[in-house]
Amino acid sequence: MKLTKRELQVLRHLADGMSSRQVAKRLGISYYTVKRHRVKILHRLGATSFPHAITIARDEHILKGDPWTT
Numbered sequence: 001m002k003l004t005k006r007e008l009q010v011l012r013h014l015a016d017g018m019s020s021r022q023v024a025k026r027l028g029i030s031y032y033t034v035k036r037h038r039v040k041i042l043h044r045l046g047a048t049s050f051p052h053a054i055t056i057a058r059d060e061h062i063l064k065g066d067p068w069t070t
Contacts, residue, residue: 003044003062010037015054015063 003011006027013023020034027034038050047053057063 003041007037007041007044008062010034011041011053011057012063014038014050015057 009027010023013026014020018026020038021031024031024034041047042050042053045053045056047056054063
């Protein structure tokens with residue numbers, strides 16, 4: 001299932017190692033909104049955890065790059 005533009009922004013920042021609070025500050029949204037986006041991302045990607053969601057996103061080319069080299 002396709003992610004919204006905001007969900008993709010949240011996913012990218014979290015995949016880069018930012019905390020939910022840092023993402024909220026960067027995007028100008030509340031911490032609770034970031035948490036809600038995280039839940040939606042898990043559901044849309046069919047993931048069981050957030051690391052699993054990042055793996056799925058990379059495997060499906062939603063996210064580019066390797067976490068150890070980017």
